[in-house]
Amino acid sequence: MDLGLKGRKAIVCAASKGLGKGCAEALAAEGVALTINARGAEALEATAAELRAKFGANVTAVAADVTTAEGRAKLLAACPDPDILINNAGGPPPGDFREWDEAAWHKALDANMIAPIMLIKATVDGMIARKFGRIVNITSAAVKLPIPQLGLSNGARTGLTGFVAGLSRQVAKHNVTINALLPGPFETDRLRSTFAAAAKTGGQSVEQVREARRKANPAERFGTAEEFGAACAFLCSAQAGFIVGQNLVLDGGAYPGTL
Ligand code: NAP
Numbered sequence: 001m002d003l004g005l006k007g008r009k010a011i012v013c014a015a016s017k018g019l020g021k022g023c024a025e026a027l028a029a030e031g032v033a034l035t036i037n038a039r040g041a042e043a044l045e046a047t048a049a050e051l052r053a054k055f056g057a058n059v060t061a062v063a064a065d066v067t068t069a070e071g072r073a074k075l076l077a078a079c080p081d082p083d084i085l086i087n088n089a090g091g092p093p094p095g096d097f098r099e100w101d102e103a104a105w106h107k108a109l110d111a112n113m114i115a116p117i118m119l120i121k122a123t124v125d126g127m128i129a130r131k132f133g134r135i136v137n138i139t140s141a142a143v144k145l146p147i148p149q150l151g152l153s154n155g156a157r158t159g160l161t162g163f164v165a166g167l168s169r170q171v172a173k174h175n176v177t178i179n180a181l182l183p184g185p186f187e188t189d190r191l192r193s194t195f196a197a198a199a200k201t202g203g204q205s206v207e208q209v210r211e212a213r214r215k216a217n218p219a220e221r222f223g224t225a226e227e228f229g230a231a232c233a234f235l236c237s238a239q240a241g242f243i244v245g246q247n248l249v250l251d252g253g254a255y256p257g258t259l
Helices: 018-029 041-055 069-078 102-130 148-174 189-202 206-216 225-236
Strands: 009-012 033-038 059-063 084-087 133-138 176-183 247-250
Touching: 009 018, 018 033, 018 041, 018 084, 018 133, 018 225, 033 041, 033 069, 041 059, 059 069, 069 102, 084 102, 084 225, 102 133, 102 148, 102 176, 133 148, 133 225, 148 176, 176 225, 189 206, 225 247
Parallel strands: 009 033, 009 084, 033 059, 084 133, 133 176, 176 247
Antiparallel strands: none
């Protein structure tokens, strides 16, 4: 299926590894010119080189912290008029809410709510003027099914979700869509680090923790960055213009609700 994206321009935040990289790969395969981002320049340049070699893609790598105004300015200077914006950043740490002071909350909000909103604000009017825009926010299945120890993430991401629920309805008539992808367990560095932490506190091996988590999922496996990227590319496609303000859970069926 041709997704009608050849020649489009995309900013993909937090894309040197994991889910962001999966999205960058899927868009590169569709002929999208990419501006990819992460803080660490080395891994980012390696990903950019990989995308160029594999897909012949036009890739600009911008090493910057997307949770800061300066980082976002660098990103927007490299690609001021994207057709596609994939919002992503690292997730906040787990813990007990009694440990989180105001600074911890501001950090989580900056990363998982304010940064995507500021990038949307900077790019959405150009998309409206050009009559095409696709914005995908990478959030978390925890938006639907909160994980108590990830309270910072639950709070910040749900705030973003509430804001775009309104905005997405205001911009849809211009063929600009805003949707979110809600990952459940995808086997990335982030997930592997949670196995290691759980193994340490629970007195189990990392492999025991991994196996228990795998078996607990209805699909009895973890998701892959490739599958995540494919869903992202479809939401960005020309064909997906009528999908507006949705929160798509990708979790192997772990969310237990009927709807
Ligand atoms: P990952 O494998 O650890 O990759 C994170 C990527 O984001 C890296 O490229 C990292 O590069 C970049 N990054 C992190 N902080 C950044 C920042 N401030 N500015 C720019 N780039 C930044 O993580 P992932 O599993 O793909 O997760 C992506 C998002 O999905 C996270 O918010 C995570 O909490 C959420 N999520 C993941 C899962 C899962 O199962 N994997 C489930 C639910 C939610 P640098 O470190 O070099 O910056």
